[in-house]
Amino acid sequence: MNVVILAAGMGKRMQSALPKVLHPLAGKPLLQHVIDTARELAPSKLCVIYGHGGAAVPEMVKLQNNGEHATIDTALQEPQLGTGHAVMQAAPQLDDNAPTLILYGDVPLTTSASLRRLVEAAGSDKLAILTVEQANPFGLGRIVREGGNIVRIVEEKDASEAERAIREINSGIIVAPTRQLKEWLGSLSNNNAQGEYYLTDIVAKAVADGVPVVSAHPSAEWEVAGVNSKVQLAELERRHQLNKANVLLEQGVTLMDPARIDIRGTLVCGRDVTIDVGCVFEGRVELADGVTVGAHNVIVNASIAAGAQIKPFCHIEGAKVGPKSMIGPYARLRPGADLAEDVHIGNFVEVKNSTIAAHSKANHLSYVGDATVGSRVNIGAGTITCNYDGVNKYRTVIEDDAFIGSDSQLVAPVTVGKGATLGAGTTLTKDAPAGKLTISRARQMTIDAWQRPVKIKK
C-alpha cells in the first residue's frame, strides 16, 4: 500500500513560527503521530507533502529514515493549490499496483484499527472514505448520497442549503485505487468557491467511471479531529491523555484522577501501582509492582523497582530506584543515579551519576555526585561531595557502614573506609581510615571574660 500524508498547509491559526504539523502532542510532533500510525500498516511507500515552514518538515522526516522501516519520501507543494493538488505532488512516487491511503499531518489520533477497516473496505478496486456523523458539521465537506450510495462530496462553501443540512462529513481520509487516482487528479479543475483543486472531487469522477464508492467509520469522533488552533491542540492533548489514562485503569493501575496525568512517551506499570495527581512521565518509564508515586512528580526515562515509594514533588531523570526505596518529598535524581534496595533519599537531596547500595540513607539537604556509596551508609544532613574542581570531575567512595556526620564536605577524589565515622562539619581532603572517627574541625573554646556589647541609651 502507498500512504500519502498531507502536511503543506500553513496553520495560520496556530499563531506560531513553527509549522503546524511539528507542534507536539504528548511530547511528539503531530506529524510523527501520523507517521507512526501509518507505519503500523506497513506501507511499501510513504510520502509526506510539505510546503510551509521551509526545511523543518523534511528535516524532521529525514530523522525517521533509520533503516528500520521503508524510507519516507517527501515532496514539496509550492504553491498550495488545494488538497487534490497536494496529492498530485506525490503521484510520481506511488506504486500503481497497490491502493493509496491519504492521511492528514494535522489529524494525529486516528487509530490503525480504523484505518485497517477503511483499507479493507476499499479492497483493490474501490474508493473508500472515512466518514462520521457530526452534530455540528460546519466547515467540513458533506457526503452526498443517493439511494444510500455516495455520489459526491460537497464543500461547505459550495454547498446548497439542503446539502449543508447533511451531517455525514468527510474526514479527509481516503483510500483509492492508485492508477485511477492519478487519472482523476490529472482531470481536476479549480472551478469552485475557493479556486482550489479539491481532492474530494475524485468521488464524483469515481462514480462516473463506475468505481464503487464505500465508507468506513472511526470508533470515535476525535479520531478524525484535526488541529487548526492551540485550542484544538489542547483539546486533543487532553483526549489523548485520557485515552492513555483509561488504558492504565483497565490494566489495574490506580490513578487518583485520570484527568490529571501526562504521559509523553511510554509508561509501563506492574500490578497495584498507584499514581497521585499532577505527575508527568516522559520517555520510557517503568513502575514495577506496588510502586506508589505521590502528587506532582516528574519522571523521565527511569525505572522504579517493586514496592518503592516516590513521595510528592520529585524530579527523577535517567535514574534507577531499587525495590522498597523511599524517595522525596522534594528529591532530585539525575542521570546515572542507581539506587539499590531500601535506599532512602529525602528532601532537597540531589544524586547524580552515583551508585548507592542497599539500606543506605541520605535524608536531608545533600549533594551526592560521582560517588560510589556502599550498604547501610548514613549520609548526614548537609553533606556535599565536592566532585568538581572547575575542570575535572572526581569520584568519592564511601564504603559499607560508614557514617558521615552532618555538614561534611568530601573533597574528591577521596575514600571513606568501611565502618568509618566522620564527625559533623568535617572537610575531608584525605582518605578516612576504616572503623575510626575522623574529624576536621577547629577546637571549640569558651572565653570566660567576654561581655556582649550593650547599647547605651542617650
Ligand code: UD1
Ligand atoms: C478538507 C476536505 C473536506 C474535509 C476536511 C476535513 C477538501 C477539498 N476538503 O477540507 O472535505 O471535510 O478536509 O478536515 O479536500 N493541505 C495541503 N496542501 C494544500 C491544502 C491542504 O497539504 O494545498 C493539507 C493541509 O495541511 C491539511 C489537509 O491538507 O493537513 C487538509 O487541508 P484543509 O485546508 O484543512 O482542508 P479543508 O479545506 O478544511
Ligand code: CA
Ligand atoms: Ca481543516
